[in-house]
Amino acid sequence: MTRIARFKGENLRLYSKLELTPHERLNLIVGSNAAGKTTLLEGLYILGRARSFRATDLGELAGDEGRWWHLFAELVTGDAGWSDKLGAGWSPEGQQLRLNGQRAKSSELARKLPIQLIDPVGHRLVEDGPGYRRSYLDWGVFHVEHHFFGAWQRYQRALKQRNQALRLGLSDAGVSAWDSELAESGGLVTEARKRHVQALAQNFEPLVEELLQLPQARLEFQPGWSEQRELLTVLKEQLLQHRRLGVTSQGPQRAELKLSLGSQKLRGRVSRGQQKLLVAALVLAQCQILTDAGLPPPVILVDDFGAELSAEYQSRLAAVLNRYPGQLFITAFERPNAFENGSMSMFHVEHGYLTAVN
């Protein structure tokens, strides 16, 4: 298990200082509106994802003390208690990430701290365009399939070059020079995604049955081009169309993960509360894949636990979270009844001040 043993933040939005020694399993963070609950989760998330789940500009997180902020976490992994120190900071010069005192890339921090979020705006995963579902999917593939990241980077580089060649109106040979690299790296990306969706679908269906009491939840993967054809052939055949559009319009960058119930699409047919539970099912199904692959269970953040959920839905979600083997950080206005039992730590936050509640 990987757990956050210590967490600190400085000048993070409304917190001038934030210090937390979390429980290894369940952490409840309670407080009223605008107290700073989501900000705490945001800080934890940034350490594992190198981005915020609500701000596109990381400078927005700087508090009243100046145009900077810092985050630090100590992670403990496994029974032997291997420890890693993760740092993230922002100033107008840019973002800096650190791992055990050295400058680090976002992918290095991501490997150390797999972290997932269930939040009230998570419904985008169900309702919005394919981009959200692709990045959800790729987060899991990144953690489980170790060659995926390299293949995805190769694909992105070749795609950028091919698109530039299209925009510049280069000759057919100049554009097609990138096709075999795209087909090869795109093939690796797609095979890894397919394996992941197969495992996801198996975990997702029983979770939807338990959380929503709806049978036959399905996940279907579409690779981003007609499945019956080789990507290399499609690129050659569609060259004229790509020239017209000025962009490569087929390939893994257009992949889609379709959610359905039996033969019916989910989109537009489920309530907000159901959407939230579907997001929880997607997140938990994916975390289970990492655990089944022998990786530590990801840290799960749940923002505004009770939002959109009736008492019945809350107790179903709590039952699933209570048996989750990893560390949880859950925010709520008040301690949810569904978490009455078991060992946990509770923290109260008020206007950027955090205190442990005994």
Ligand SMILES: Nc1ncnc2c1ncn2[C@@H]1O[C@H](COP(=O)(O)OP(=O)(O)OP(=O)(O)O)[C@@H](O)[C@H]1O
């Ligand atoms: N850069 C910043 N500097 C100072 N304060 C900020 C900054 N960004 C946001 N805040 C303040 O932080 C508060 C919001 O904090 P946060 O979203 O963490 O609250 P919350 O407890 O999750 O609230 P809610 O339950 O209403 O969602 C607001 O009062 C906002 O004005």
